[in-house]
Amino acid sequence: MGIIAMKPLGGGLLERADLCFRFLQQHPYVVPIPGISSPDEIDEIVGLYESPKMLTEENWREIEEIRSDLGRRFCHRCGYCMPCKQGVEILDGMQLKARMKRLDPSKLVISERAAMESIEHCIECGECVEKCPYNLSIPDVLRENLAFYKDLAGHNDK
Ligand code: SF4
Ligand code: SF4
Structure with a gap:
């Protein structure tokens, strides 16, 4: 069964498209459906799929740094925290x-x-x-x- 990966760039929060898509390329049954805001972004993603590469040890270190930085801050937009009694949006x-x-x-x-x-x-x-x-x-x-x-x-x- 194939899997569709929504928001492969974390809804715009993840800036390293190379790391995001190379990570997903390790899983051939995953089809990412990224949002695009410019033709350059399409070119970058297509380029990453035309010449796929394995993640290096250095890449894994970079991923870990991003994970620990975002771990307590990355909002998944589930909305379970709402509503706030003080009216905070x-x-x-x-x-x-x-x-x-x-x-x-x-x-x-x-x-x-x-x-x-x-x-x-x-x-x-x-x-x-x-x-x-x-x-x-x-x-x-x-x-x-x-x-x-x-x-x-x-x-x-x-
Ligand atoms: S509960 Fe609220 S803050 Fe936490 S991930 Fe969901 S939307 Fe974001
Ligand atoms: S007042 Fe602040 S801490 Fe309390 S629920 Fe609202 S946003 Fe969260």
């Missing part, structure tokens, strides 16, 4: 950096404003963390994303 707040890969910063600042402002109401009660099956550090990531957003919005106003 957790899902959108967690996705800010992934969205940035797809949207122009000036558009992102506008489209994410309400979600990012809602983070100011977080009282760090921890209820969302208890509900998250991946045990993500949700309030910490939200705080970081809010700071990132404010910085972005500041630059955009100049």
Whole structure:
């Protein structure tokens, strides 16, 4: 039975397409269905499939570094943490950096404003963390994303 791999680039969070697709190439029955935002991305992925390579030891080390960096921050968008009694839009707040890969910063600042402002109401009660099956550090990531957003919005106003 074949397996379809959705979001092979983690919805835009994983930047190393070479590592993602070479990892999947080890499993010949897996068919990835990546989202594409430019013709260059198609060329890159097709190139990786035209000349498949095994992952090297160095590649595995790089994968492990990425895994440990994202392990407590990678949101799978399952939505189990919602709703927040304080009205924090957790899902959108967690996705800010992934969205940035797809949207122009000036558009992102506008489209994410309400979600990012809602983070100011977080009282760090921890209820969302208890509900998250991946045990993500949700309030910490939200705080970081809010700071990132404010910085972005500041630059955009100049
Ligand atoms: S920690 Fe913050 S975001 Fe999570 S449920 Fe509590 S108030 Fe909402
Ligand atoms: S429960 Fe965790 S993984 Fe799921 S949407 Fe919420 S933060 Fe993301």
